Each structure stands twice: as structure tokens, then as C-alpha cells.
Amino acid sequence: MSATLTPPPQALTDLGQSRSLWYYSWKRLKRNRIAMVGFYVTILIILIAILAPLLAPTDPDVQILEYTTKQSGFKGNVILRVNDIPGQNPVPIPITSYQVSGNEIIMILDDGNTKKLPLSKLAGSSESEWHKQPTYVLGTDRYGRDILSRLIFGARVSLTVAFFSELLSIFVGVILGALAGFYRGWVDDAISWLINVFWSIPALLLVISISIALGLGFIQTVFAIGITGWPDMARIVRGQFFSLRETEYVEATRALGLGNMRAIFRHILPNAIGPIIVIATAGFATAIIYEASLSFLGLGVQPPTSTWGQMIYDGYGYIAAGSNWGLTIYPALAIMIAVFAFNLFGDGLRDAFDPKLKR
Amino acid sequence: MALLEVKNLQTYFFTDDGVAKSVDNVSYTVDRKETLGVVGESGCGKSVTALSIMQLIPNPPGKIVGGEIIFDGRDLLKLSEEEMRSIRGNKIGMIFQEPMTSLNPVFTIGDQIEESILLHQKVTKEQAKERAIDMLRKVGIPAPEQRYAEYPHQLSGGMRQRIMIAIALSCNPSILIADEPTTALDVTVQAQILELISELQETLGMGVILITHDLGVIAEHADKVAVMYASHIVEYSSADEVYYNPLHPYTVGLLGSIPKLHIESDRLMTIDGTVPLPTAYPQGCNFAARCPYATQECLAVEPPLVEEEPNHWVACYHWDEVKAKRPEHLVEA
Numbered sequence: 001m002s003a004t005l006t007p008p009p010q011a012l013t014d015l016g017q018s019r020s021l022w023y024y025s026w027k028r029l030k031r032n033r034i035a036m037v038g039f040y041v042t043i044l045i046i047l048i049a050i051l052a053p054l055l056a057p058t059d060p061d062v063q064i065l066e067y068t069t070k071q072s073g074f075k076g077n078v079i080l081r082v083n084d085i086p087g088q089n090p091v092p093i094p095i096t097s098y099q100v101s102g103n104e105i106i107m108i109l110d111d112g113n114t115k116k117l118p119l120s121k122l123a124g125s126s127e128s129e130w131h132k133q134p135t136y137v138l139g140t141d142r143y144g145r146d147i148l149s150r151l152i153f154g155a156r157v158s159l160t161v162a163f164f165s166e167l168l169s170i171f172v173g174v175i176l177g178a179l180a181g182f183y184r185g186w187v188d189d190a191i192s193w194l195i196n197v198f199w200s201i202p203a204l205l206l207v208i209s210i211s212i213a214l215g216l217g218f219i220q221t222v223f224a225i226g227i228t229g230w231p232d233m234a235r236i237v238r239g240q241f242f243s244l245r246e247t248e249y250v251e252a253t254r255a256l257g258l259g260n261m262r263a264i265f266r267h268i269l270p271n272a273i274g275p276i277i278v279i280a281t282a283g284f285a286t287a288i289i290y291e292a293s294l295s296f297l298g299l300g301v302q303p304p305t306s307t308w309g310q311m312i313y314d315g316y317g318y319i320a321a322g323s324n325w326g327l328t329i330y331p332a333l334a335i336m337i338a339v340f341a342f343n344l345f346g347d348g349l350r351d352a353f354d355p356k357l358k359r
Numbered sequence: 360m361a362l363l364e365v366k367n368l369q370t371y372f373f374t375d376d377g378v379a380k381s382v383d384n385v386s387y388t389v390d391r392k393e394t395l396g397v398v399g400e401s402g403c404g405k406s407v408t409a410l411s412i413m414q415l416i417p418n419p420p421g422k423i424v425g426g427e428i429i430f431d432g433r434d435l436l437k438l439s440e441e442e443m444r445s446i447r448g449n450k451i452g453m454i455f456q457e458p459m460t461s462l463n464p465v466f467t468i469g470d471q472i473e474e475s476i477l478l479h480q481k482v483t484k485e486q487a488k489e490r491a492i493d494m495l496r497k498v499g500i501p502a503p504e505q506r507y508a509e510y511p512h513q514l515s516g517g518m519r520q521r522i523m524i525a526i527a528l529s530c531n532p533s534i535l536i537a538d539e540p541t542t543a544l545d546v547t548v549q550a551q552i553l554e555l556i557s558e559l560q561e562t563l564g565m566g567v568i569l570i571t572h573d574l575g576v577i578a579e580h581a582d583k584v585a586v587m588y589a590s591h592i593v594e595y596s597s598a599d600e601v602y603y604n605p606l607h608p609y610t611v612g613l614l615g616s617i618p619k620l621h622i623e624s625d626r627l628m629t630i631d632g633t634v635p636l637p638t639a640y641p642q643g644c645n646f647a648a649r650c651p652y653a654t655q656e657c658l659a660v661e662p663p664l665v666e667e668e669p670n671h672w673v674a675c676y677h678w679d680e681v682k683a684k685r686p687e688h689l690v691e692a
Contacts, residue, residue, distance in 0.1 A: 248461040254415055255455075256448030256475045256526065270465040 025274070028352040035348020041341035049155040056149035058134050059089055061304045066094040066110050067136070067144035069324045074136040079107055080123040081130075090123035090130075098131070138330055141314060147326065150306035151334050157307040158338065161221055161300075162287035168226025169287075170280055173233025174269070180234070181241025182264050188238070195231040203228050207290050211299045221300050225290045229283050236279050240272035274353030281346030285339040292335050308335050360432070361388035362566050363412070363534050368426035370404075370411045372637075373419065379637035381407045381421075383590040386664070387583075389534060389566040394557075396581030396598065397570045398613075402634065404590040405570045409536045412568075413453060414443050430534070449479035452527030456539040458520035462511035468495070469507035472526050479530045494525040498555060517548035521555065528559060535560070536568045541576065553580050574617060578602060586610050589634055589645035592664055596671040606667060606678040608650050611685045628686070644675075652677040652684075 029035055048055060067076060079098060080090040093115070098107040103119045122130040138147040180191035198206070210224035244250060245268060253263045294300035295309025303310065308331040315327025370382040382404040389395045397405045410416050411423050414435065428435040430451070435443065447453075455461045462471060472491035476482060482490070488507075495503035498521040511519060520540060527535060537556060541549035557580055560567050569581055577584055577598065584601040586594040586609065594607040605611045615628030632649035635641060644662050647653040656676055664674040675681065 248455055248457050249463040251415070252453075252455060252461050252523075252526075253463075254447070255413055255453040257444040257446065257478060258448075258474070259444060267463055271463070273465075 025349075025352045029348050032348045032351060034344055035351070038341045038344025038346075038348060041337065042345050045155055045338050045341065046159060048152055049159045052152045052156050056146075056152045057137070058146045058149050060145060060149040060153040060306045062089060062092060062145065064092050064094055064140075064144035067140050068142050069318070069327070070136055070140045070144075071324070072137060072139040072147075072326060074139060076132070076134045076136060078132050078134070079105070079117075079130055080132060081117065082121055082123050092132070093117075139324065139326055141311070141327055145306075147311070147330055150311060151308070151330055154306045154308040154311060154331065154334065155338070157295075157301050157305060158288050158291055158335070161218070161225065161291040162284050164222045165225035165229065165287045165291075166280055166284050168222065169229035169233050169283055170276070172227070173230035174237050174276065176230070177234035177237025178241055178264050178269065181238040182245055182260070182268070184242075191234065191238070195234055198228070198231040204290065204293060207294060208297065208299060211294055216299060216302055218301050221291065221294055224294070225287050228290070229287060232283060233276070233279050236275050237272060240275055241268055244268045244271050274349075278346055278350040278353065281342055281349055285342035285346070288335060288339055288342070308332075360429075361390045362431065363389045363568075364427075364429040365408065365412065366427040366429065368408060368411055368428065369424045370407050370416055370421060371424050372421045374638065377638040380590050380640065381637055382411060384664075385426075385585075385587070385590075385592055387585050387592065387595065389568055391533065391566050392560065392564050393583065394560065394567040394569055394581045396577035396584045397568060397587060398572060398574060398577050398584060399587035400572055400634065402637070403587040404637075405587050406538050408587075409453070409538055409568060409570055412536065413447055413451060415447075445479065448475045448527075448532075449530045450532050451534045451536065452530070452532035453536040453538065454520070454523045454527045454540050456542050458516050458523050458543060461523055462519055464511055467508050467510055468514070468522055472522070472529050475526055476529050490529065491525075494529050495522075497528075497559065498522070498525045499551075500525070516544055517552065520544060520548075520552050524552070524555065524559070528563065528565075531563060532565060534566045534568065536570070538570045539572070540569075541573075542571070549576075556580070574613060586613070589640060590637060591645060591674060592672075593646065593674045594672065595664065600668075600671050604668075604671070604682070605685065606671065606673040606681055607646075607675050608652055608677075608681050609646050611681060615686060652680055 029039070064076070064078065067074070076094065077096065078092040078094050080092055083089060083091050093107065094110050095107045096110060098105055100106075100119070105117050105119060105122065107115045107117065109115055124130045134146070136146050136148070138151070141147055141150070176191050176194070180188040201209075206228045207224045210227060211220055214220040214223060241264075245263075250263055250267055253267050258267075291300055291307070292309035292312070295307040296313045298310075298313070300309060301307050311331035312328050312335075315324065315331075318324040318327050364386075365388070366386050368382055368385045369380070372379040372381055385404065385408050387395060387397075397408065399405050407416065407421075412428055412430075412435065414423070416423060423436060426436070430446070435446070438446070462468075469488065469491050472494055473484075473487040476487045476490055477484070480487075492503045492507055495506055500506050500518065500521055506514075511522075514522065520543075524540075535556070540556070541552050544552060553576060556567060556569075559565075569577070571577060581598045584594075584596065584598050585592045586601065586607065588609045594601060594605065594610045596604075601610060602614070605614055609630070612628060612630040616630070618627055630649055635645060635648065641647060641658070643656075643658040643660055644650070644653070647657040650657065652675075654677070662674045662676050664672045666672050667678050
């Protein structure tokens with residue numbers, strides 16, 4: 001018997017561009033409208049966080065005590081004076097009107113009194129620089145700070161804390177999960193035991209305990225949330241490795257003389273990337289909630305940095321008082337939208353990476 | 360001295376149900392340009408022998424408890440894991456039964472061929488790529504430059520097996536172990552793949568261990584045959600000898616169960632009974648319970664593999680009786 005090895009004509013072998021599994025996953029994701037809404041909202045929130053200084057109408061930390069708890073749509077009218085402390089932001093003086101005479105400015109203040117100031121004390125040389133009439137779209141809080149600006153800057157804190165804590169979770173979870181799933185035996189026993197210990201403690205309680213133990217601040221918050229989140233990741237990765245290590249292509253890597261580390265990180269891990277991304281997205285949403293919870297309890301990133309959790313805490317008394325409910329509702333809505341968007345996106349990713357839905 | 364010499368290999372699996380002697384006292388040799396066919400039914404130990412040579416037996420529960428594997432003058436069983444890794448995929452290549460799942464779905468064909476080349480040979484990335492494309496051409500993949508950048512899911516089963524062969528041969532090994540390389544493929548593709556292995560063997564001058572349960576494949580491609588039954592080699596000789604002068608009752612049974620075009624018969628020959636469990640082999644000959652020639656002696660003491668005729672080893676006390684009584688049509692050419 002003689003078999004032919006002559007290649008078929010070129011026309012039959014021209015199959016077009018080759019495409020990776022990523023391409024097909026992305027295609028599947030694009031078809032899922034709800035997930036794409038989640039995706040775009042996620043992108044929007046990330047953009048807002050990055051571009052916060054450009055987007056925020058005013059400085060989020062500047063207090064104007066005359067403007068406390070104003071309703072949304074309030075229009076301010078301020079003159080900016082150079083701060084006596086060098087290097088600090090200009091001090092706003094709320095006014096009703098002003099006029100320039102000579103090298104002095106005469107301002108009528110909110111309470112009807114007049115105040116004079118030399119022009120040299122004003123921040124900037126042209127009128128548009130030292131006279132501002134900001135519109136407080138969402139009103140102000142009890143220190144007279146712009147809620148919208150604080151919400152926009154709050155997105156930064158929420159996202160950076162969530163991002164870095166999730167990065168920590170992924171790093172620890174993937175490595176421990178991979179080792180447990182690949183080596184099994186006592187390695188798996190030890191790591192699984194650790195996972196169970198972490199799981200036996202209510203997550204929020206664990207986050208709170210760790211951040212109290214470590215002290216307050218950005219890095220401590222990231223660490224507390226990250227170290228609480230890794231067991232979820234580790235368990236999924238472990239499960240993936242359990243099944244993937246038995247596949248023929250992993251066995252084949254050994255027949256080719258490749259080492260264990262190469263098999264783990266180069267051959268198995270990329271095949272487990274789908275579930276890892278899905279869990280990471282879900283973990284991201286959870287981390288936002290934890291960060292907000294910590295801030296709400298006063299244990300997270302510290303004032304005056306604006307965070308959503310802190311804004312809820314600052315404002316929730318006003319709901320009971322029957323006024324300025326926006327102080328609590330707006331940051332709560334921001335958290336809700338962010339978490340919802342991440343979850344929608346995560347669900348969409350799970351479907352997109354599911355090989356059973358191959359089309 | 361032969362290139363690869365397996366001597367009295369014993370690979371046991373220590374399971375909860377007892378010790379499974381999956382490979383017991385197996386010996387065979389393979390030389391350059393020679394094809395050894397290892398034939399036997401599922402679970403007879405033919406794959407475990409091959410994995411033992413590569414030292415890829417999952418441990419625990421498996422362990423090589425005895426014997427020697429002499430390759431190129433060195434006993435592989437005495438090498439460190441590090442040294443063994445430089446032999447796997449480099450000096451000894453292996454291809455598996457399941458081409459559909461033996462390639463990593465997330466890497467391109469080219470990546471996977473190059474990986475082994477880059478690992479074992481001192482070459483640059485460009486040279487490795489050149490070699491990978493050259494290998495693709497050698498295994499008869501059309502448009503190799505284009506296939507190089509494709510993913511496994513874009514290829515058919517036969518193509519993927521060709522890729523597996525390309526990977527296994529990319530470092531120019533002196534031994535290729537083909538573990539049921541065609542079982543998962545269509546009959547027409549099977550023939551092409553085996554023909555390809557034979558051709559490459561001729562040009563590259565390597566020894567091939569062809570593991571299969573298909574006697575037709577063995578007849579077509581093997582120079583020597585080792586017939587395995589229940590962890591032992593029961594018959595070992597040249598392919599012609601085993602086909603035309605079978606001396607073991609199991610071999611006779613196997614050959615009798617193949618339908619023959621020129622012999623009219625209502626029923627095919629069958630072998631009564633079933634294979635004993637590897638954890639509960641009998642004291643004497645493992646085949647005795649199914650053997651029409653069995654005597655008290657067979658049940659008491661295991662028959663050794665003896666060279667009863669020149670270059671023809673058989674593990675049976677009654678081989679001369681088998682020779683006299685075996686159905687004549689089996690030995691007709």
C-alpha cells in the first residue's frame with residue numbers, strides 16, 4: 001500500500017487568516033448586548049477615574065462653609081484669593097457682587113458686609129481666573145464641597161483600591177491554586193487547609209480585622225481586601241489545574257522533556273485564563289463593595305480624600321432629617337452602577353469563554 | 360549492542376486494591392532503522408512499558424521496581440530527572456493516541472514545534488522557525504508557512520497527528536515511540552500516517568516502537584513483533600515468524616480472530632474467557648485459564664520466555680503441541 005503525500009492544490013489550502021481563541025471569545029462577547037452595556041459602563045467609569053482632574057468642576061477637597069448642604073443646581077459666586085500658606089490652593093470667598101476700584105477689589109459678602117482686598121492678593125491676573133461662578137450640579141455636602149467632584153474623584157479611590165487588591169488576590173490565588181492543583185498530595189492538603197481557614201471567617205469581618213491590625217491607609221486597605229479575596233481565585237485555579245494537568249497535551253509536554261514550571265505557567269495557565277478573568281471581574285466588584293464598607297466604617301482610605309463609602313457615611317444622617325437625601329443617594333448609586341456594570345461584564349465574559357457555547 | 364535494550368523491566372502500580380504488576384519481566388530491543396511492533400489487547404502493559412522507557416509513569420501509584428533500560432550504553436533508570444528531561448523529546452520522541460487533544464489549544468502549531476527545538480538545541484528563534492517549517496513540510500503538511508501560524512482547532516485529526524509527528528521528530532530523535540498513533544483516525548488516514556512514519560524512519564534512520572492492538576498495522580510495518588498478554592511478553596520474534604509460525608496459543612488465537620478473505624468460514628475463532636485482573640494474576644501462566652493446552656504444570660509454574668526455535672522466543676511449555684495442532688490456514692502465506 002502506498003499513500004500519497006503530495007500536497008493538495010494551493011486553492012484548497014488557502015483557509016484565510018488564522019485566529020486565536022481570544023478572537024472568538026471577543027466575538028461572542030460582542031454579541032451579548034447586556035454584557036457590552038456592562039463593558040462600556042466599566043470603560044466609562046475607568047475613563048472618569050483617569051480623567052478626574054479634567055472632568056471635576058471644582059476641587060473636591062475645597063470647603064466653602066457658607067455653601068454647606070446646598071441643593072443640586074445651586075450656583076456659586078466666589079472670588080479666589082491667594083492662599084497665605086505658600087503652595088496651597090487659592091481660598092474661595094463667597095460673594096453676592098463685587099467691583100474693582102483702582103488696585104483694590106470691593107466685595108459684597110453673603111451676609112451683606114463689604115470687604116476690600118488688594119488686586120495683588122487675587123489668584124491670577126485676569127478676571128476669569130479669580131472670579132468663578134460654579135454650578136453645583138449635585139449640590140454640596142456639609143463642608144460645602146461639591147458632591148459631583150467628590151463622586152468623580154471617589155471613582156479613583158474605588159478603582160485603584162479594587163485594582164491593586166484584585167491584583168494581589170490574583171497573584172496569590174493563581175500561584176497557590178496552581179501549585180495545589182498541579183502537585184496535589186500534601187501541597188494541595190496544606191493549601192486547601194489555608195483556603196478553608198480563610199473561608200471560615202466572614203469575609204467582611206476579616207477585611208475589618210486585617211485593616212485594624214495593620215492600621216489605616218491606602219496600602220493597608222489594599223492588602224486587607226486582597227488577602228481576603230485570594231481563596232476564591234485559588235479554589236477556581238486549583239480546580240482548573242486538577243483537570244488540565246490530566247490532558248494529553250500536558251502529558252505531551254513531559255514527553256518532550258519540559259519541566260514542571262514550564263508546564264504550569266506556559267501550558268496549563270493560559271488554558272485556565274478564562275475562568276481566572278471571570279473570577280477576577282467578580283472579585284473586582286466585591287472589592288469595590290469592601291472598600292466602600294471600610295470607608296463607611298472609617299477604616300479605609302482616610303479623609304480628606306473623597307471615597308464613596310465615606311460620602312455615604314457623611315450624608316446618611318440627612319436622610320433621617322428629611323433633607324439633602326442626595327448626599328447619601330448619589331455615592332450609593334455610584335457604587336451600585338459600578339458593581340452592577342462589573343458583574344454584567346463578568347457574566348458576559350463567563351459566557352464568552354465557555355467552550356460549550358462554541359459557535 | 361542494540362540502541363535500546365529493555366531488560367526484565369518490572370513496573371508495578373501500588374493501588375488500594377493491591378499491587379498491579381502492569382509490566383512484569385518484559386525485555387525487548389530496538390535498533391536503528393528497525394521497527395518493533397508491540398501488540399496486545401488493552402491493559403496488557405504495552406503502553407506502560409513505553410511510558411517506563413520515558414519514565415513518565417505517574418508515581419505514586421506507579422513505580423519501576425526492577426530491570427534495566429539501556430539506551431545508547433546508559434541505563435536510563437539510573438539517570439537523574441534532569442538528565443532524563445534532556446533525553447525526552449530530544450533523543451527519544453513519543454507520539455500519542457489522541458491527536459485531537461494532544462496539542463495545546465492556545466498556542467499556534469509553530470509555537471509548539473519550536474518549543475521543543477528551542478529547549479533541546481542550541482539554535483536561535485529564526486533557526487527554530489526555519490526548522491519547524493521544514494518539519495511541517497517533511498510530514499506532508501501543505502502550505503507549511505501558513506499552517507505554522509494556525510491553531511490546532513483549525514486542523515483535522517490526521518493533520519494534527521502529522522503535527523504531533525513533526526514535534527516528536529523535530530529534534531531528530533534516535534528512537535520514536537508511537538503509542539497507538541492511528542487508533543483515533545480514519546482508516547485511509549491511518550495508512551497515510553503509518554506510511555509517513557516508515558518514510559521518515561528511512562530518511563532519519565531512527566528506531567521505532569510501534570504500539571498497537573491492530574495486527575494488520577504490525578504486519579504492514581513492523582520488522583519484529585513482541586506479543587504481550589497480561590503484563591508479559593508471550594512471544595517475540597520477527598514479524599514473519601510470528602505471522603506464519605505462531606508458537607503461543609494466545610498468538611494463534613489472535614491471528615485466528617482476524618477474518619481472512621480467502622478462507623470461507625461461518626464463525627471467527629475466539630478466545631474463551633477474559634483477561635485476569637492485574638491485581639490478581641494466577642500463580643502459573645496468566646493465559647492458562649483460557650488455554651486449550653493448559654496442564655497442571657501451567658497452573659503451577661509460570662513459563663519463562665525461551666528461545667525455542669532460532670530467533671523465536673515463546674513463553675509456553677506446550678509450544679510444540681501448539682505448532683502441531685494450530686489451524687493450518689493460519690500459516691498459509
